Amino acid sequence: METLQALIFDVDGTLADTERDGHRLAFNAAFAEAGLPWHWDAALYGELLAVTGGKERIRFFCEKHYPEFLERADADERIKALHAAKTRHYLELIDQGGIPLQPGVARLMREARAAGLRLAIATTTTPENVTSLLKASLAPEAESWFEVIGAGDVVPKKKPAPDIYLWVLEKMKLSPAACLAFEDSANGLKAALAAGLPTLVTESEYTLDHDFTGAFAVLSDLGEPDKPCEVRRGDMHGKTFVNVELLRLWHEEIIRNR
Ligand code: XBP
Ligand code: MG
Secondary structure, three states: OOOOOOEOOEEOOOOOOHHHHHHHHHEEEHHHHHOOOOOOOOHHHHHHHHOOOOOHHHHHHHHHHHHHHHHHHHHHHHHHHHHHHHHHHHHHHHHOOOOOOOOOOHHHHHHHHHOOOOOEEEOOOOOHHHHHHHHHOOOOOOHOOEEEEOOHHHHHOOOOOOOOHHHHHHOOOOOOHEEEEOOOOOOOOOOOHHOOEEEEEEEOOOOOOOOOOOOOOOEOOOOOEEOOOOOOEOOOOOOOOOOOHHHHHHHHHHHHHH
16 A cells, blocks of 8 residues: 655645735735835735736736736736746745744644655745745755755646646656645645645635635644644544644545545
8 A cells, every 4th residue: 555655735825824914015015116006905815816826916916907007018027027026025024034834834844854754845936935934934954854846937837737746746756645735725725636636724814715625634724732723624533733643544544545
């Protein structure tokens, strides 16, 4: 029987709540700097999150609210430039103190490494955003904990397409049945499932009402020994937080029933 060999993590919403007080603020700073009258409040940003990828999200916003912006011959270049400025602002924000990781993330990653599990990342966000967050919020050397970091434009089709997960699996030379994926959103879950990965969902502030059909469990977060997670769906096998032992139990069960 296939044994559990690797854990593949999404970033935004899964490792930390980076959207409202991270990415959103960085987009707004870029718009202001460019002299644009655009402002994404927290509610509007929730709607725009339907589209993954920052450049794709700016374009989606324009289609709905400023279609004339897209009619200009240099629209693509301007979106690229706005997004580059957004990334600069996001990195500054992270460097100024990081964004706290979700409960249980750092603990589970340390435990998984000690248990010999391989770690990887599959995200739509820009690569530098991932490495900065890992460094600021997990550990200075945390980038080296991950064998593969699949991020941003390395694949043309972003989540919900499975491409970024397939890219990571290919790099690791692993079958999806040897891995578990960690996601927080419906788009992320769709991507992971379409790549054949058993997926655990932990909610984030913008994804509480998402449809998580297909996830083997849905939790508020990974929990800590002194801070039980809330279980929306799934069998915790009597445990109050997620650890490697529970991941192995879930994985065995999933493979047996496939
Ligand atoms: C993350 C995203 C990203 C970030 C912004 O989704 O959708 O677009 O919001 O990042 P997921 P960039 O968690 O499913 O990977 O601006 O760097 O694209
Ligand atoms: Mg996410």
